[in-house]
Amino acid sequence: MTSLLPATGYDLADIMRGIYGDGIIACRGAFERSLIEELGADIDLLFREAQARPGGALNRGPNRFYVEVHPERLRGFVAIASHPWVVAVCSAVLGPDYRLVEVGFDVPGPGAMHQPWHRDFASPPETARGRRLSSLAFNITTVDVTEDMGPFEIAPGTQWDLFGGDPMFPDPSLWPRYDALAERKMPKMGDISARSALTIHRGTANQSNRSRPVLVVGADAPDATNAIRHDLQISRAFHDSLPPVVREHLSCRVVERLEPIQQAHTIEGLKMGVTMS
Ligand SMILES: [Fe+2]
Numbered sequence: 001m002t003s004l005l006p007a008t009g010y011d012l013a014d015i016m017r018g019i020y021g022d023g024i025i026a027c028r029g030a031f032e033r034s035l036i037e038e039l040g041a042d043i044d045l046l047f048r049e050a051q052a053r054p055g056g057a058l059n060r061g062p063n064r065f066y067v068e069v070h071p072e073r074l075r076g077f078v079a080i081a082s083h084p085w086v087v088a089v090c091s092a093v094l095g096p097d098y099r100l101v102e103v104g105f106d107v108p109g110p111g112a113m114h115q116p117w118h119r120d121f122a123s124p125p126e127t128a129r130g131r132r133l134s135s136l137a138f139n140i141t142t143v144d145v146t147e148d149m150g151p152f153e154i155a156p157g158t159q160w161d162l163f164g165g166d167p168m169f170p171d172p173s174l175w176p177r178y179d180a181l182a183e184r185k186m187p188k189m190g191d192i193s194a195r196s197a198l199t200i201h202r203g204t205a206n207q208s209n210r211s212r213p214v215l216v217v218g219a220d221a222p223d224a225t226n227a228i229r230h231d232l233q234i235s236r237a238f239h240d241s242l243p244p245v246v247r248e249h250l251s252c253r254v255v256e257r258l259e260p261i262q263q264a265h266t267i268e269g270l271k272m273g274v275t276m277s
Contacts, residue, residue: 009088019195020133023154024194025089026191027191028190030085032190036076042075043107043142046067046105058263063109064108066107068102081246086194089136093221094224098249099219100217102229102232103215105213106214107213107214108212109206110206110209110211114203115270117200117201119159122168133198135218135221137217145187148208150207150208153203159199231253233253
């Protein structure tokens with residue numbers, strides 16, 4: 001008897017232990033650097049396009065942007081969405097009918113400040129009361145992250161925290177708890193992580209002269225509702241070209257022509273940065 005997941009070879013218990021325990025897991029060296037260089041180039045182009053379009057990039061703090069994109073504009077999308085580790089983690093945590101609901105990227109540029117500690121949305125009832133995680137966020141860095149580039153910080157285990165007041169932003173009186181738990185993540189090109197976006201986290205201040213773009217792919221269990229905040233679209237031609245392992249798990253509109261995405265996932269509390277040591 002084994003807990004290895006069929007077809008992927010990854011260990012179900014390891015995945016569940018990590019996501020339900022710390023709230024974040026990673027697969028180092030999942031992708032060739034060449035694929036990540038290509039991903040970085042695609043993101044650069046899409047970021048320039050988004051900045052040229054009114055409302056094309058959401059401001060998530062000083063010189064920190066979020067852009068939701070059409071997956072087919074990323075040459076590596078199919079390789080990412082069909083990667084055995086991604087399939088294994090989604091299947092393990094969200095069940096066989098998981099859905100990919102979001103594809104976008106964050107760009108913390110030079111001068112980006114600390115974000116306040118937060119989760120990306122309110123804990124849904126199945127998590128707050130049912131103690132079940134119903135969504136995942138995958139992150140792929142496009143650069144080798146160094147200490148001065150404003151690494152991502154996460155407070156392991158806090159996906160289960162319940163607090164009063166704002167459902168996404170714990171009161172500053174609780175910040176010492178998160179400061180004490182904080183782990184800095186310094187991924188390299190080719191690494192991918194998966195986390196519950198409910199695990200309390202923040203981007204830190206980017207003191208370098210380089211931006212640190214990171215791809216975000218969001219996945220839902222069948223009963224989760226994060227798709228409402230997003231507008232995933234693919235063209236008919238792209239739809240028809242997809243392998244089943246990707247096509248069957250995309251929650252999206254199939255359109256004749258791609259339409260500009262209404263960037264809907266504004267997080268009001270992130271627009272201002274936080275000054276701290
Ligand atoms: Fe966040």
